[in-house]
Amino acid sequence: MQSPDKQRDKDRILLAHGGGGQLTDELIRELVIPNVNKSMTAELTDSARIDVPEGSICFTTDSYVVKPLFFNGGDIGKLAVCGTVNDLAVAGARPIAISLSLIIEEGFEVRLLKKILSSVGKAAEENNVEVVTGDTKTVEKNAADGVFINTAGIGVCLPEVELAFGKIQPGDEIIINGGIGDHGLALISQREGISFQSQLESDCAGLAGLTCRLLEAVPEIRFMRDPTRGGVAGTLNDIVFETGHSIEINQNALPVNPVAQAAADLLGFDILNVANEGKFIAVVPPDWTGKILQICREHPLGKKSVVIGAVKAASEMPLVEMKTSLGGKRIVRMPYGLELPRIC
Amino acid sequence: MLERIEKAEKEIKSACERLGRRINIMEVCGTHTVSIFRDGIKSILPDNLKLTSGPGCPVCVTDQWYIDCVVELAGRDDCIIATYGDMVRVPGHSGSLETRPGRVKVIFSSEDALELARKNPDKTVVFVAVGFETTTPATAVAVREADSEGIDNFCILSGHKLVVPAMDAVLSNKNHRIDAFLCPGHVAVIIGYGAFGKIVRQYKTPCVVAGFEAVQILEGLAVICEQLAAGQSELESVYKAVVTRQGNVTAQKTIAECFEAADGYWRGLGKIAKSSQKLKEQYRRFDAFDRFGLKEEHVEELRGCRCGEVISGLIEPPACRLFAKECTPRTPVGPCMVSAEGACAAWYKYENKKK
Numbered sequence: 139m140q141s142p143d144k145q146r147d148k149d150r151i152l153l154a155h156g157g158g159g160q161l162t163d164e165l166i167r168e169l170v171i172p173n174v175n176k177s178m179t180a181e182l183t184d185s186a187r188i189d190v191p192e193g194s195i196c197f198t199t200d201s202y203v204v205k206p207l208f209f210n211g212g213d214i215g216k217l218a219v220c221g222t223v224n225d226l227a228v229a230g231a232r233p234i235a236i237s238l239s240l241i242i243e244e245g246f247e248v249r250l251l252k253k254i255l256s257s258v259g260k261a262a263e264e265n266n267v268e269v270v271t272g273d274t275k276t277v278e279k280n281a282a283d284g285v286f287i288n289t290a291g292i293g294v295c296l297p298e299v300e301l302a303f304g305k306i307q308p309g310d311e312i313i314i315n316g317g318i319g320d321h322g323l324a325l326i327s328q329r330e331g332i333s334f335q336s337q338l339e340s341d342c343a344g345l346a347g348l349t350c351r352l353l354e355a356v357p358e359i360r361f362m363r364d365p366t367r368g369g370v371a372g373t374l375n376d377i378v379f380e381t382g383h384s385i386e387i388n389q390n391a392l393p394v395n396p397v398a399q400a401a402a403d404l405l406g407f408d409i410l411n412v413a414n415e416g417k418f419i420a421v422v423p424p425d426w427t428g429k430i431l432q433i434c435r436e437h438p439l440g441k442k443s444v445v446i447g448a449v450k451a452a453s454e455m456p457l458v459e460m461k462t463s464l465g466g467k468r469i470v471r472m473p474y475g476l477e478l479p480r481i482c
Numbered sequence: 483m484l485e486r487i488e489k490a491e492k493e494i495k496s497a498c499e500r501l502g503r504r505i506n507i508m509e510v511c512g513t514h515t516v517s518i519f520r521d522g523i524k525s526i527l528p529d530n531l532k533l534t535s536g537p538g539c540p541v542c543v544t545d546q547w548y549i550d551c552v553v554e555l556a557g558r559d560d561c562i563i564a565t566y567g568d569m570v571r572v573p574g575h576s577g578s579l580e581t582r583p584g585r586v587k588v589i590f591s592s593e594d595a596l597e598l599a600r601k602n603p604d605k606t607v608v609f610v611a612v613g614f615e616t617t618t619p620a621t622a623v624a625v626r627e628a629d630s631e632g633i634d635n636f637c638i639l640s641g642h643k644l645v646v647p648a649m650d651a652v653l654s655n656k657n658h659r660i661d662a663f664l665c666p667g668h669v670a671v672i673i674g675y676g677a678f679g680k681i682v683r684q685y686k687t688p689c690v691v692a693g694f695e696a697v698q699i700l701e702g703l704a705v706i707c708e709q710l711a712a713g714q715s716e717l718e719s720v721y722k723a724v725v726t727r728q729g730n731v732t733a734q735k736t737i738a739e740c741f742e743a744a745d746g747y748w749r750g751l752g753k754i755a756k757s758s759q760k761l762k763e764q765y766r767r768f769d770a771f772d773r774f775g776l777k778e779e780h781v782e783e784l785r786g787c788r789c790g791e792v793i794s795g796l797i798e799p800p801a802c803r804l805f806a807k808e809c810t811p812r813t814p815v816g817p818c819m820v821s822a823e824g825a826c827a828a829w830y831k832y833e834n835k836k837k
Contacts, residue, residue, distance in 0.1 A: 406516075461522075462520075464522060464523065464700075465526055466523055467525045468832040469834070
C-alpha cells in the first residue's frame with residue numbers, strides 16, 4: 139500500500155510534471171501518448187517528421203481556454219481537436235496531423251486530465267488526424283484555470299479547390315449545415331454562478347469529413363468559414379467587409395433549435411452572434427446549390443443544411459441585412475466581442 | 483400568427499390614413515426597443531407613424547454618480563462586485579467595470595449574488611441592484627434572505643427605479659411630442675396595468691400594455707392607432723393572458739417590505755420625485771451606500787450628449803452630432819449607446835447605414 143501522501147501526488151498534477159525530468163517523462167509516456175495516439179510508433183524526438191503529397195499544405199493554430207472544461211456535448215480536449223480540424227477544413231484542406239500543447243495548473247486532477255486526453259484521442263481518430271507532437275508545461279496554482287490547450291494543424295490542400303473572399307460574386311448563395319447558437323448557449327448555461335439550466339448540447343464536431351467530400355464533388359465552391367466566435371453575424375460581416383458586396387439573409391430560413399432560441403431570448407442574446415463549433419458557412423455559385431445541399435444532407439453533420447441567404451451587389455455601403463419573419467428588414471452588425479446577459 | 487400580423491398591420495395602416503398627421507408613440511421599455519429593431523417593425527409601419535424609445539432601459543437611466551460608485555467599489559480588495567452583464571461596459575469617470583478584472587462577477591439573478599457572498603465569507607459582495615419593478619422583487623427577496631440567514635458580507639447598491647414617475651416626467655416637459663405610450667408587459671405583470679391609469683387620466687394620453695413578440699407589439703400599436711384616430715385615450719392591455727389590472731400582489735408586498743420610494747436622479751431626465759427605490763430603515767445595514775459612506779453628489783453629464791432628449795422622445799438618435807461619430811457601441815459617450823437596449827445602440831446596430 140502507498141502512503142496517503144504518495145497517493146495524493148499521483149492524483150494531482152505537480153509543478154514537477156512540467157519540469158522536464160522523470161515525472162514529465164512518465165506523464166507523457168503513461169498518460170498523454172496512450173490516450174491521444176495509441177498507435178504512435180516513432181521515437182520521442184523534438185520534432186515530428188510528416189510525409190506530405192505534392193502540392194500545398196495549410197497550417198493553422200488555435201488556443202483553447204474554454205470554461206467550463208467539460209460541457210454538454212464535449213470538453214476542452216474535443217474542442218481543441220475539432221477547432222483546429224475545422225480551421226483546416228474550411229480552408230479547403232484535408233487535415234493530416236496536429237500538435238498538442240498543454241498548459242496545466244498545479245494541483246489539477248489527473249483523473250480529469252486523463253478524461254480530456256482521451257477526448258483528444260477520440261476526436262483525432264474520428265477526424266482522421268494524428269497527434270504527432272506536443273508539449274506539456276505546468277504553472278503554479280492560479281496562474282492558469284485548470285488546463286489550457288494549444289493545437290496547431292497541418293492539412294493537405296485539396297486539388298482544384300481555391301477558397302477565397304475574392305471569388306465571391308453577387309448572386310452567390312449562402313449555405314449553413316444546421317442549427318445555430320447551440321455551442322455558445324450550452325456553454326453559458328453551464329457556467330459557474332449562473333442559475334440557468336438547459337438541455338442544450340454544444341454542436342462541437344470536426345467537419346473535415348463533410349467538407350472534403352463536398353469540395354471534391356464541387357470544387358467550384360467559392361468560400362467557407364466556420365462561424366465560431368462572433369457567430370454567423372461575425373462571419374457574414376467579415377465577408378461583406380472583405381468583398382465590398384452586401385448580403386441578405388432570411389430570418390425564416392435560419393435553422394434554430396427552439397431551446398436555443400428560448401435561451402437566447404432569456405439572456406438577451408442575438409442568436410446570430412453566438413458561437414458555433416460544428417458549423418460551416420459556404421458561399422456557393424447558385425447553379426451548384428442543389429447538389430451541395432444533397433451531399434450535405436446525406437452526411438450526419440449536414441442533415442439540416444439550408445440556404446440562408448444570398449450575396450448582393452452593394453447599393454451604398456456594403457451591409458448584412460436580414461429580412462425578418464414579419465417581412466421587415468434590419469441590419470445584422472458585427473458583434474462587439476462578447477455577448478453579455480441583460481438585466482430583465 | 484401570420485393572420486394576426488396581417489390584421490394588425492391593416493388596422494394600423496387604416497387608422498394612420500384616417501389620422502393623416504404624424505403621430506409619435508413612445509415604447510417605454512428597452513426590451514420593446516430591441517424587439518422593434520430586431521424584427522424590423524419600423525420598416526413595415528406607415529410613414530406618418532413614428533416610434534420613439536423611452537426611459538425604460540435600466541442601464542441608460544442609471545446616473546453617472548451611481549456608475550462611479552460601482553467602479554470605485556470594484557477597485558477595493560475586500561469587495562466582489564456582482565452585476566448583471568449590461569452594466570459591465572458603462573463608462574464611469576475612471577473607467578468601466580470591464581477595466582477592473584477579477585473583482586467583477588457577472589450574474590443572472592440576485593440569488594447568484596447571495597450565493598457568492600455565502601461562498602466568499604472573507605469578502606463583501608456588493609450587488610449592483612438596477613432595473614425597474616421587474617428586478618426589484620428579486621433583490622428584495624435576496625435582502626430578506628441575507629437578513630434571516632445573517633449574511634452580513636452581502637449588500638446592495640440600490641439603483642432600482644419606478645416606471646410610471648418617469649413617464650410622468652416625459653409628459654410634464656412642455657415640448658414633448660408623445661401621442662401615446664406602448665407600456666411594458668413585464669413591468670405590468672408586477673405593478674398591474676391599472677398603474678398606468680394615472681397617466682391616462684392626467685395627460686389624456688393612451689397607454690396600451692403589450693408583450694414583447696413582434697405580433698404583440700403590432701397588436702398594441704393597432705389598438706393605440708385606433709384610439710388616436712377615434713380621438714380617445716384609454717388604458718388597455720393586449721397582454722391579457724399574463725397581465726391583470728392589479729398585478730402580482732405578492733411581488734408588490736415583497737417590494738414594499740424592503741423598499742420605499744425616494745427622490746432620485748435619472749440620467750438625462752434629472753431629479754424625479756419618488757422615482758427611486760431606497761432600502762427601508764430595518765434593512766439599511768444591507769445598503770452599500772451607507773456601508774461604504776458614499777454620499778450622493780451631482781456629477782456633470784457628458785458634454786454634447788443628447789441622450790436626455792432621446793429618451794424623452796424629443797429627438798431621434800441621428801440628430802445628436804456625436805451619434806455614430808465619437809459615440810459608438812465601442813466608444814460610448816452617452817448611456818443610450820452603452821446598453822444593447824439603449825435607443826442609440828439599437829439604432830446604430832439595426833438601422834444606421836453609415837459606418
